[in-house]
Amino acid sequence: MKRMIGLMGNSGAGKSTVASFLMELGADVIDADKISHDICEPGNAGYDAVRKGFGEQFFGTDGKLDRRKLGAYVFANPQELKRLEQILHPLVLEEMDKRVAASASGTIVVDCALLIDAGLESWVDEIWLVTAAHENKKERIKMRDGIDEEHAKNRLGSQRKQDELLGYADVVIHNDASLSELKKQVGESFYGTNNEPQE
Ligand SMILES: CC(C)(COP(=O)(O)OP(=O)(O)OC[C@H]1O[C@@H](n2cnc3c(N)ncnc32)[C@H](O)[C@@H]1O)[C@@H](O)C(=O)NCCC(=O)NCCS
Numbered sequence: 028m029k030r031m032i033g034l035m036g037n038s039g040a041g042k043s044t045v046a047s048f049l050m051e052l053g054a055d056v057i058d059a060d061k062i063s064h065d066i067c068e069p070g071n072a073g074y075d076a077v078r079k080g081f082g083e084q085f086f087g088t089d090g091k092l093d094r095r096k097l098g099a100y101v102f103a104n105p106q107e108l109k110r111l112e113q114i115l116h117p118l119v120l121e122e123m124d125k126r127v128a129a130s131a132s133g134t135i136v137v138d139c140a141l142l143i144d145a146g147l148e149s150w151v152d153e154i155w156l157v158t159a160a161h162e163n164k165k166e167r168i169k170m171r172d173g174i175d176e177e178h179a180k181n182r183l184g185s186q187r188k189q190d191e192l193l194g195y196a197d198v199v200i201h202n203d204a205s206l207s208e209l210k211k212q213v214g215e216s217f218y219g220t221n222n223e224p225q226e
């Protein structure tokens with residue numbers, strides 16, 4: 028039987044970093060962001076749908092989707108974010124389904140900030156929440172993605188609050204310290220010596 032772990036948490040909390048540690052422990056990782064990026068590459072279904080739905084102004088001279096520009100726009104406009112999600116989520120979920128079916132690994136990790144909103148709760152056996160202080164999340168995504176303060180705040184503001192996510196979590200990973208501390212927690216949770224349901 029496969030072990031399905033859903034990784035959730037706000038942007039910048041450290042999900043992908045946790046996923047990379049789980050990969051070292053033998054898990055297969057399905058990254059919702061990566062899938063969403065792939066389906067928006069020219070020639071793929073998301074690309075055409077986003078171009079039609081949002082227009083030329085979000086595409087560069089190279090023909091590619093300018094994700095940073097679209098992100099700044101939709102995270103500042105909740106109705107537009109909903110409209111983008113309605114276009115992309117069904118395509119992302121379809122691709123995730125295929126990847127789960129194709130995986131030969133005993134452990135599959137689904138890395139998805141919007142695990143609850145996307146209805147993936149019932150897909151997974153365990154929900155792991157990665158938490159961090161708001162300021163750390165904000166500074167990490169500004170640095171990683173080259174976005175400004177407003178974009179980072181709007182992105183975080185469009186997600187469910189960490190406190191609310193705690194109510195769904197089977198395992199909580201705290202990520203306000205070093206990467207080696209994070210790795211230690213991941214190993215403990217993976218091998219079942221640190222299952223901590225609530226903060
Ligand atoms: C808005 C877009 C164009 C911004 O692209 P960009 O490359 O700047 O960011 P990236 O895709 O790497 O996402 C970074 C982080 O933003 C957050 N985020 C992404 N989409 C959403 C969303 N719909 N709601 C809230 N937060 C989101 C997540 O924490 C994600 O890890 C892109 O995120 C997108 O197309 N989002 C809609 C699809 C979606 O919901 N993807 C999330 C996984 S299903």
Ligand SMILES: Nc1ncnc2c1ncn2[C@@H]1O[C@H](COP(=O)(O)OP(=O)(O)OP(=O)(O)O)[C@@H](O)[C@H]1O
Pocket residue numbers: 036037038039040041042043044045060140157167168171202203204205206209
């Ligand atoms: N404990 C830590 N110390 C220093 N840097 C960290 C730590 N944890 C994560 N980071 C860095 O912070 C950034 C965000 O981490 P990561 O990409 O894992 O977050 P995420 O939860 O997957 O975010 P998103 O939902 O936006 O994709 C990355 O550049 C990562 O290397």
